[in-house]
Amino acid sequence: MVSCETLPVSTNFVEPSQSPLSLLLRGKDTDLQSERGVSCPGEMPAASDPDLVERAKKAKAQLGNRVFILGHHYQRDEVIQFADVTGDSFKLAQKAADSPESEFIVFCGVHFMAESADILTSENQKVILPDLQAGCSMADMANAKQVDDAWSEFEKLGIADDIIPITYMNSTAAIKAFTGRNGGTVCTSSNAKRAMSWAFAQKSKIFFLPDQHLGRNTAVLDLGLSLDDCVVWDQTKPLGGQTPESLKAAKVILWKGHCSVHGRFSKQNVIDVRNEIPGVNVLVHPECKHEVVSNADYVGSTEKIIQVLSDAPAGTKWAIGTELNLVRRLANQFKDKQITYLDKTVCYCSTMNRIDLPHLVWILEALADGRIHNVITVDEQVSKDAKVALDRMLDLPATTAPLD
Numbered sequence: 001m002v003s004c005e006t007l008p009v010s011t012n013f014v015e016p017s018q019s020p021l022s023l024l025l026r027g028k029d030t031d032l033q034s035e036r037g038v039s040c041p042g043e044m045p046a047a048s049d050p051d052l053v054e055r056a057k058k059a060k061a062q063l064g065n066r067v068f069i070l071g072h073h074y075q076r077d078e079v080i081q082f083a084d085v086t087g088d089s090f091k092l093a094q095k096a097a098d099s100p101e102s103e104f105i106v107f108c109g110v111h112f113m114a115e116s117a118d119i120l121t122s123e124n125q126k127v128i129l130p131d132l133q134a135g136c137s138m139a140d141m142a143n144a145k146q147v148d149d150a151w152s153e154f155e156k157l158g159i160a161d162d163i164i165p166i167t168y169m170n171s172t173a174a175i176k177a178f179t180g181r182n183g184g185t186v187c188t189s190s191n192a193k194r195a196m197s198w199a200f201a202q203k204s205k206i207f208f209l210p211d212q213h214l215g216r217n218t219a220v221l222d223l224g225l226s227l228d229d230c231v232v233w234d235q236t237k238p239l240g241g242q243t244p245e246s247l248k249a250a251k252v253i254l255w256k257g258h259c260s261v262h263g264r265f266s267k268q269n270v271i272d273v274r275n276e277i278p279g280v281n282v283l284v285h286p287e288c289k290h291e292v293v294s295n296a297d298y299v300g301s302t303e304k305i306i307q308v309l310s311d312a313p314a315g316t317k318w319a320i321g322t323e324l325n326l327v328r329r330l331a332n333q334f335k336d337k338q339i340t341y342l343d344k345t346v347c348y349c350s351t352m353n354r355i356d357l358p359h360l361v362w363i364l365e366a367l368a369d370g371r372i373h374n375v376i377t378v379d380e381q382v383s384k385d386a387k388v389a390l391d392r393m394l395d396l397p398a399t400t401a402p403l404d
């Protein structure tokens with residue numbers, strides 16, 4: 001996702017009313033159903049303010065137990081230092097569900113994570129996203145209408161009754177609600193294998209949203225299915241670009257979505273790093289393409305990546321395929337190991353990076369002053385249906401093993 005300020009002015013600009021997914025100008029034509037077009041009201045502290053760290057500490061201390069800060073592993077160091085809990089989306093969903101009775105949950109992550117936290121926390125708690133433009137390009141690749149349309153096609157083909165839908169945590173609340181209504185569950189990269197095994201114990205097919213790579217990698221590398229057992233549903237094409245026969249034969253129907261950060265890693269990156277660093281271990285996230293994951297030495301969620309590096313003997317060499325903020329933090333933390341980024345070019349998650357110290361200070365100081373900004377509130381019915389799917393996930397036995 002590209003921040004709106006960097007967009008060139010174009011005479012080909014499509015008016016917001018013409019396309020449900022067009023970018024909206026910041027501060028104008030705000031779409032309250034998404035992060036598009038939103039801006040932060042009031043004065044934002046300057047990024048150059050040398051007192052930002054002290055200001056954040058002071059505001060957080062003033063708020064005491066009234067505020068609980070969750071920080072995703074891909075957040076900047078300047079933000080993560082203020083998190084009460086850090087984790088991947090699975091761990092943070094659990095922490096939100098078990099959170100202390102703090103009035104305010106400040107979620108330093110992206111929009112879909114804050115939505116899940118709102119669904120899982122109590123009614124008297126408010127979930128706050130420091131910058132409403134912190135969305136997720138993968139989550140934006142599946143909207144409710146597209147998914148409902150796909151399901152209608154499955155019903156017409158007579159295969160809907162054979163399918164359990166599973167949506168990755170990285171999806172909107174509306175998609176989680178669809179999954180809850182249709183007997184499915186949410187999964188994360190920590191528990192995708194368990195979720196798919198649970199689904200196959202009940203029915204013969206899975207509809208996996210929105211990350212095709214996590215779905216394919218789990219089906220093939222964890223569950224032993226073949227690549228031919230998986231087909232991709234392209235939401236831009238009639239019947240998803242498939243035939244009735246291919247959909248009837250498929251065991252896993254993968255939504256055509258991907259992560260713009262993990263999708264950058266290639267098989268060539270793996271080949272290059274092995275040539276450049278003899279003896280290197282390649283450790284990647286399962287949102288990477290199948291060609292990357294199947295050529296890596298280890299695969300796992302962010303929590304698993306941290307655990308593997310923590311357990312690795314001193315002197316070992318590692319090339320890591322996940323978001324750069326985390327890789328850089330791990331390289332600083334485990335100085336007795338050689339840790340490098342798998343890609344030659346640098347790529348942060350631009351939307352995760354939107355949460356910076358000025359936004360956090362702005363939110364915390366406003367709360368301490370009795371003003372509440374950027375509350376994430378999910379529609380009541382959507383929340384109810386999505387909670388069914390999230391609760392099913394939280395009831396799955398947890399596993400952090402990558403490919404066990």
Ligand code: SF4
Nearest residue numbers: 136137138259261349
């Ligand atoms: S790293 Fe990928 S999946 Fe995660 S928030 Fe960024 S774009 Fe979305």
